[in-house]
Amino acid sequence: MCGQAVKEKQETQDKQDIQERARTLTFEILRYNPQVKGETPKMKTYQVKEAPGMTIFIALNEIREYQDPSLQFDFVCRAGICGSCGMVINGAPGLACRTLTANYPDGVIKLLPLPGFELIGDLSVNTGKVFRAMSERVESWIHDKHADNVDLDKLEETMDPDTADEIYELERCVECGVCLAACATKRMRDDFLGAAGFMRLARYAVDPRDKRSDEEFYDIIGDDDGVFGCMTLLGCEDYCPKDLPHQTRIAYLRRKMAFAKRS
């Protein structure tokens, strides 16, 4: 046998060994399609042979392809970047695409859709609608009358490099909805803006290009549906997949708003 063939044989053997040693995982998944009349929510169980490096993304696709083609879920980037795949994994909200099945020693993984969002079906929820509304509510854009009349031929306005970095730090939110699902206040009061909205506003508040005054920010979040409604239970901070500094930013906005009100 030539070198290549020996090598391929070895690789096949390795794969077989891995397969033989593999665990069988049990997935318990909430199934409900509101589009189908008469359907009611129920938990369904599926078994999947674990593979090395297996993520919940890989496992769910296997279930869909080989066991139940009606299973609904949302993945786009499958790399923890786009925020599509928030779900409740064994009680904790998180991004399913980058969650390894190996993290669960007993091999039982229970999946529920993110609470607090309109259910599209099974594990798929309508986050898009909520985040568009959030963006409209906090007016998630640069407020500057001149932004559309900038002379594009000329040098851009300079910005302090640290300021640029700071804005980016706060802009890393991927709108996955995990913070809202983990928020006790939000669960009680639907109109509560929630951490993602605060973070968005904090991002514009540090951006010198946005000319809004503190009073204008106050008008958006200076009430009980805004920062003053937060009960500081900080589920947002605990579960945010991007490790955004929710706690310090909410505190910062509160101080800023308290001040804006007084002035």
Place this chain on the structure above:
Amino acid sequence: MKIIYTDSLVIGGGLAGLRVAIASKQRGYDTIVLSQIPAKRSHSAAAQGGMQASLGACIKGEGDNEDVHFADTVKGSDWGCDQDVARMFVNTAPKAIRQLCAWGVPWSRVRKGDRQVIINGEKVTITEKNEAHGLISSRDFGGTKKWRTCYTSDGTGHTMLYAMDNKAIQLDIPVHERKEAIALIQEEGVCYGAIVRDLVTGDLIAYMAKATTIATGGYGRLYAVSTNAVISEGIGAAIALETGVAPLGNMEAVQFHPTAIVPVGILTTEGCRGDGGLLLDKDGHRFMPEYEPEKKELASRDVVSRRMTEHMRKGKGVSSPYGDHLWLDITLLGREHIEKNLREVKEICDYFLGIDAAEEYIPVRPTQHYSMGGIRTKHTGESTELAGLFSAGEAACWDMHGFNRLGGNSVAETVVAGMIVGEYVADYCKENCLNVSTKTVDRAMKKQENMIADLINRDAGENPFELKKEMQQIMMDKVGIFRNGDDLTKAVDELKVLNRRAKNIALRNRISSSNPELVEAIRVPKMIKLAQCVAYGAQLRTESRGAHAREDYPERNDRDWLNRTLATWKEEDADLPEMNYEPLDVMKMEMPPASRGYGVDNIVPHPDTEKRVEEIETVKQENPDADRFEIQEVINPIDIPAKFTGRNERVGRGFK
């Protein structure tokens, strides 16, 4: 029948689609964006590395300008691009980036004074100028002469897409989410919108529009392993193909990125190597300098990917249960740099590989990454054959990338094309009215209704997931980085069989509302047709150019192949696309064909090349006082919307 009317229908909510929508809305036209997913989740968000624009503020970008960017882009394309379009692009890119700056992208900025960087494996100190402090910075990327790639840490695409979508929200542009265009509406060579399926309710809706723009991204998921999002399935290009009128250009031009992680194929950005990361083999040996002594790890993408494959074929790869791979070493950049500028990479390694990239090597291998091919358009972005149909971004073959696109040139294309094509879309809306018979709309709708009814009513047949897997495997095994006649012939034959089988798909889950199996069943036959365009185009193109590398035809053959492949699918029942070729006119090129400067020169010259070189020389001699703008005006005059014709300012140089 549910009908929605608008002026400008934009299919796709990524960077390109949103930018076109903003342009038509700002010009006063009613505009609707359709997207399979919330716009901010589009694949544009995944671009980490950056956007090319020749701002030249950072010290290593000094001397950069449109001409240098143009030369890099044309060389990168292996002379396969449309040079008019490349010119429009490089001249407008600085404006596009400055506009995004005004709209909120927190571009990383130049910091005056000394800083340490890694160049060619060595620590080097560079000193940024005082007067550049606070301007947009840039980093090194493959195949570029200057440090030209502007970035926000390694979340460039994310910040660009967020700024763009926020702008669209500010302008009150509706984005109809979870909607999929599954066919175009056309009558006598004019496009009037699309038949769209609501992915939640399953309803079919006719969106009628004066101008329809397809900005649906690439077709990477024709391959089993790809860096692309799982929705990058090329459906936009496929519905254009299915009109039987609109041609797709250069579908065989598929790019493989050198550094995706093994086995899942998630990308680690070119910024890793741009910032000084190295490629190592199983012995920990840095091998690229032996193959490409000049550019080393930062040769053009197609070149690095082939060199890596060659090196693995020599037995130098690291074995794993998932096949061979090589190492990407970024440990030499230091933890601080990685945690700031390559954080996404670090997160990916942490979550998907369980390794700390600041301490350990990353297992990588070349993986499908970018689709140069797409809907062939004129420089205005309008289809060459189907009036009223426009395309922009990765879905289009506007053709600034030819057979290989440079890193950082793609997000740049999305916004630049969005600006330019958006203006032409608005012009089209101004000059045309929606004049289509209801019969045409009815017919288009009926056809889709019947297609779906057939799928749901068929009792037994093919499994769409299986068909897709088979197609993806054929593309992986036979239409990959290195190609040859035997494999390509097999691929073309096997795909023909799949095409036939795809006419007989049956479902297990037979409902018409939200149903992932039905979605798959609608998409897979379209994807197979695209795969056929790629494989057949590759089989017929008996030369090597850019990312299209034929082992049996290693030379770049300008004499016979300096042209663009055009695929059309005229007869619905045909089992292959019809292929035509559009010549590239050497006598109009600003930069006549030459060597790219990698490996041994292996070019069959075009008979006009020498003549054109002389002609350009003469122009230069006859106009000794002309500046670079005037020379360009003579040898490559371009037609561009008036708002974008101004010269670009650079620090320390003014508008020269």
